[in-house]
Amino acid sequence: MSDYNLIIDGKAVSTAETFPVLNPATEEVVAQAPLAGEAELNQAVAAARRALPAWSATTDGERSRLMHAIGDALEAHSEELCKLLTLEQGKPMGGFAGLGAGFEMGGTVAWCHATAEMTLDVDVIQDNDVARIEVHRKPVGVVGSITPWNYPLLIAIWHTIPALRSGNTVVIKPSEYTPLTTLRAAQIINDVLPPGVFNIISGDGSLGAAMSSHPDINKIVFTGSTPTGKKIMQSASCNLKRLTLELGGNDAAIVLADTDVAAVAPAIFATALINNGQTCAALKRLYVHEDIYEDMCQALAGIAASVTTGDGSGEVDFGPVQNKAQYDKVCAMAEEAKDRGARFLCGGEPMEGPGYFFPVTIVADIDDDARLVCEEPFGPILPVLKFSDVEDALQRANASSCGLGGSVWSSDVAAATALASRLECGTAWVNNHAMIQPDAPFGGVKESGIGVEFGRYGLEEYTNIQTLQISKS
Ligand code: NAD
Numbered sequence: 001m002s003d004y005n006l007i008i009d010g011k012a013v014s015t016a017e018t019f020p021v022l023n024p025a026t027e028e029v030v031a032q033a034p035l036a037g038e039a040e041l042n043q044a045v046a047a048a049r050r051a052l053p054a055w056s057a058t059t060d061g062e063r064s065r066l067m068h069a070i071g072d073a074l075e076a077h078s079e080e081l082c083k084l085l086t087l088e089q090g091k092p093m094g095g096f097a098g099l100g101a102g103f104e105m106g107g108t109v110a111w112c113h114a115t116a117e118m119t120l121d122v123d124v125i126q127d128n129d130v131a132r133i134e135v136h137r138k139p140v141g142v143v144g145s146i147t148p149w150n151y152p153l154l155i156a157i158w159h160t161i162p163a164l165r166s167g168n169t170v171v172i173k174p175s176e177y178t179p180l181t182t183l184r185a186a187q188i189i190n191d192v193l194p195p196g197v198f199n200i201i202s203g204d205g206s207l208g209a210a211m212s213s214h215p216d217i218n219k220i221v222f223t224g225s226t227p228t229g230k231k232i233m234q235s236a237s238c239n240l241k242r243l244t245l246e247l248g249g250n251d252a253a254i255v256l257a258d259t260d261v262a263a264v265a266p267a268i269f270a271t272a273l274i275n276n277g278q279t280c281a282a283l284k285r286l287y288v289h290e291d292i293y294e295d296m297c298q299a300l301a302g303i304a305a306s307v308t309t310g311d312g313s314g315e316v317d318f319g320p321v322q323n324k325a326q327y328d329k330v331c332a333m334a335e336e337a338k339d340r341g342a343r344f345l346c347g348g349e350p351m352e353g354p355g356y357f358f359p360v361t362i363v364a365d366i367d368d369d370a371r372l373v374c375e376e377p378f379g380p381i382l383p384v385l386k387f388s389d390v391e392d393a394l395q396r397a398n399a400s401s402c403g404l405g406g407s408v409w410s411s412d413v414a415a416a417t418a419l420a421s422r423l424e425c426g427t428a429w430v431n432n433h434a435m436i437q438p439d440a441p442f443g444g445v446k447e448s449g450i451g452v453e454f455g456r457y458g459l460e461e462y463t464n465i466q467t468l469q470i471s472k473s
Helices: 038-057 060-076 078-089 101-116 152-165 180-190 205-212 226-239 261-277 290-305 324-339 390-398 413-420 455-460
Strands: 006-008 011-013 018-023 028-034 123-127 131-139 142-146 169-173 198-200 219-223 242-246 251-255 283-289 343-346 361-364 381-387 405-409 427-430 463-471
Touching: 006 038, 006 180, 018 078, 028 180, 038 131, 038 142, 038 169, 038 198, 038 205, 060 078, 060 101, 060 152, 060 180, 078 101, 078 152, 078 180, 101 152, 142 152, 142 205, 152 169, 152 180, 152 219, 152 455, 169 205, 180 198, 205 219, 205 226, 219 226, 226 242, 251 261, 251 390, 261 283, 261 290, 261 381, 261 405, 283 290, 283 390, 290 343, 290 361, 290 381, 324 343, 324 361, 324 381, 381 390, 405 413, 413 427
Parallel strands: 142 169, 142 219, 169 198, 219 242, 251 283, 251 405, 283 381, 361 381, 405 427
Antiparallel strands: 006 011, 006 198, 018 028, 123 131, 131 463, 343 361
């Protein structure tokens, strides 16, 4: 018997089978989640399809009001949702620099309200004696959302609120590692919306694959790994589904010689370690000019020495790595770096269990072709690389199949901006990294994804264009 239910057509639905959800800090079972199969997927898609005509016909003002109401309803349950986030995801409530569960909750509420205020106006491109030509934005239909385990609630909101705002109905599948917060949030959201507009099913990757190839889903919005994104793209061809894919990143940062190390080290540390490094657009490769290389290494190691890692239910800066597979990956990358003779400034050894704990680890003097540099570690471990020539640093930063974010740090903002614009990535920051906001588009180039989220540009991705030509002659 599951402790949670699917929600299909506004009703709680239980399943014959369930799957356990673990607390990554204790490896104990937190709850059983409902395991949906093809039958539940078909029911959810059918409910979303039935609800579509009425929902897409609601006025823009009414949908805006309801998105605000969802933000208010989720905020009213903040404490409960944050506790669930810590239990299943592992992140502490406050955490380092206040970037824990409370931060995710705050972002969730802020994105609801900001998206509620966005509109897609009709674009009149001609209005003369011959014709009036209008460009309208129409909902794509039923949107399938597939989310990962790093920000379960925030990413669910990033996917579904713009979809609903622009008149689509939704079927969401959270990660099998972290389904509980989303299942609970779906109940709260269903208290606000008409039945069938927001449906939730939980299960593993095979359920996501069935969504991607479902003939009655019109769009998939997915955040997760690049290999899974590629599989979704293949399956989506069955009915030419629209896609927004927000995939892996291996963001580089270039720190120029004139940078004030003491002033920027805390921000570099925070944006690399945000969410224990389990953030798609975290700073993951740090290239530092040789003149300040040792100072930067020592400054980062000094901050690392002052932070705590432990069970997120206590007063700690960082929690565990979210799951065993990811933990094993981080451990293997650290081992490979050691075998290559890299210099560990702190950390490097897994902490005693139970729980998937790995300490904050800063690694210097590491080769460009080490796994820790070439692959996305998605954990609390940062490689620091040395450069002497800026063009060489740029070439190394861009030598990646990923292209999510990147940054340049310097006292000379004009020089840093010029260099940042040459980074091959969807967002380039100057003297910052990983900063996002609801009105600025965010997405990846190269193998980091397709399309953008947030703001007007993100909202447009949930629509098809209809050109209306009214002849006057
Ligand atoms: P994943 O891509 O395997 O899983 C993400 C979601 O996709 C989950 O809901 C999963 O059930 C679903 N899924 C799995 N296989 C699927 C398929 N064939 N078709 C459709 N959906 C499918 O990612 P993960 O296992 O959670 O993490 C693996 C790697 O992904 C990490 O090591 C990390 O590098 C990366 N990652 C990136 C982000 C990001 O925000 N960019 C987030 C989480 C993980």
